[in-house]
Amino acid sequence: MSNIRLEMPVLARHAGEWVGTYTLVDITGKIIDQHQSHLSCQFPENSPYHYYQINRYTWENGKTEEHQFPATYQDQKIWFDTERIQGKAWEIDEATVILWFAYKQVPDMYLYEMIQISPDNNHRARTWHWFKNHQIYQRTLIQEKRVG
Template sequence: MSIREEMPVLARHEGEWVGTYTLIDTSGKILDQHESHLSCQFPADGPYPYYQVNRYTWADGKKEEHQFPGTYRDKTLWFDSDRILGKAWEIDDSTVILWFSYKSAPGMYLYEMIQISPDNNHRARTWHWFKDHQIYQRTLIQEKRIK
């Protein structure tokens, strides 16, 4: 079976998403905030059944773009890029969980919960950042589909 058939919640994320990332410490103090534009793709051809491009823009003009090719097996989406190592899986009919670590930061990892609305046009995402198994910050993300 294909990724679309075995991960139908993930398949609902296909498209273009814009939103805001807000990074907070454990007391709720805002550490960073920036705008995002994510492209979630399921290419018909090529080496990866999933491909995501994240574009970030800050108010001061700073910009970043990151590519996340994903492989698929056993109802799990796997990431192994120059930047991250991770995996994503579905837990119910509207939720995807993602675990990942940055290769440049040993001892640090994140858990992300991604909720998609029943109409497939809104997402709420939270990242829980851990260092040495202790939470030290969170990222709150609100997004809407633009295409």
């Protein structure tokens, strides 16, 4: 049995259902895209994955997307390796998780995400910094609240 909940207590506080808004901006702050989200953060038992996240997105025009992110746990980090992405996440203090990931189909691009959870565990603020050729070119600003 994994010690993920004990060794990554900040990540463990994220278990549950989250809804929010993603706002994508360019480097001047101009909004490029905005959509609603519903994320499920799970710590499955009796599974090859120690962490499992499902992201569901909905746009005003009716477009929807769903992505699944299974992760394994080792060395106080969770590790993602799916057909779509490769990455890892780790804790840096009592409220913050850092995530690095890259899309496998875009080798010169990667992201850093900072995830802050509130002391009452009911609100999250997340910021993605998108890099291409090691230069930032856009950001995603995410505000979420726990719904379950």
